[in-house]
Amino acid sequence: MVFSLGRSKENDEINNTASIISKPSPVESLKNQVQQELALANATELVNNITDNCFQKCLSNPYSDPQPNCVDQCLNKYLKAWNTVSKTYIARIQDPSTSGEI
Amino acid sequence: MSPSNGKFLDSTELSQLDDSSKNEMVTFLDNETSKQKVQMSIHQFTNTCFRNCVASANSSSLSPQEEQCLANCVNNFLDTKIRVVKGLQHVKE
Numbered sequence: 541m542v543f544s545l546g547r548s549k550e551n552d553e554i555n556n557t558a559s560i561i562s563k564p565s566p567v568e569s570l571k572n573q574v575q576q577e578l579a580l581a582n583a584t585e586l587v588n589n590i591t592d593n594c595f596q597k598c599l600s601n602p603y604s605d606p607q608p609n610c611v612d613q614c615l616n617k618y619l620k621a622w623n624t625v626s627k628t629y630i631a632r633i634q635d636p637s638t639s640g641e642i
Numbered sequence: 643m644s645p646s647n648g649k650f651l652d653s654t655e656l657s658q659l660d661d662s663s664k665n666e667m668v669t670f671l672d673n674e675t676s677k678q679k680v681q682m683s684i685h686q687f688t689n690t691c692f693r694n695c696v697a698s699a700n701s702s703s704l705s706p707q708e709e710q711c712l713a714n715c716v717n718n719f720l721d722t723k724i725r726v727v728k729g730l731q732h733v734k735e
Contacts, residue, residue, distance in 0.1 A: 566655050567663045571670055578674060582681055589689045597699045607700070614699035618692055624709055625688045628716040630680070 590618045691715035 564572070598610035659667070695711035696704075704712070 565663075566659055567666055570656075570667060574671070574674060578678055578681075581678075582685075585682070585685045589685060593689065593692050594699065596693075597696070610699050613702040616702035617696060617699055617704060618688070620704050621692045621696065621708075621712055622684065622688045624704065624712045625691060625716055626684045628713045629684055629687060629720075632717065632720055633680070 586622075590615055593618060687716050687719060690719070 594611050594614035597614055598607065691712045695708050695715055
């Protein structure tokens with residue numbers, strides 16, 4: 541390769557490739573940022589809801605000994621309930637006969 | 643994550659986005675907003691319906707009755723919502 545101070549087409553291509561690898565485009569990094577923040581918001585919501593529900597079901601009675609596995613079981617049950625609700629809701633909003641009303 | 647990996651954009655970078663990138667972002671944000679609305683509804687329904695349908699947490703799987711109750715709960719909630727909207731439209735007239 542010939543050394544030159546000016547910008548050759550070849551150098552530009554190399555620079556562009558390098559910039560794609562080292563740094564995502566502004567649009568891509570903006571999209572990633574939005575998706576990460578949404579994921580965080582959803583995780584926070586889930587943690588709060590599971591804590592509320594499972595605290596109530598497992599530990600709300602101070603007179604009885606807490607069941608050691610209760611919170612773990614409740615957590616798994618909540619996640620399964622989430623999936624059931626999600627399936628039902630999505631089936632309902634995708635049903636063309638009712639989706640217009642919701 | 644550190645800003646150096648391109649996660650955070652400063653306002654000068656944002657204002658330099660060209661029109662096609664802006665349009666791409668608008669479409670992207672519209673899609674993400676609709677998806678997030680569905681997500682938040684599922685959070686809300688699960689929270690309400692778990693409270694009503696699951697009596698105890700002495701097992702880590704749902705009984706068939708609990709599963710049926712959750713599905714009914716979601717459908718009843720949506721039916722109620724439709725009825726409320728229709729009722730309010732009637733009041734307005």
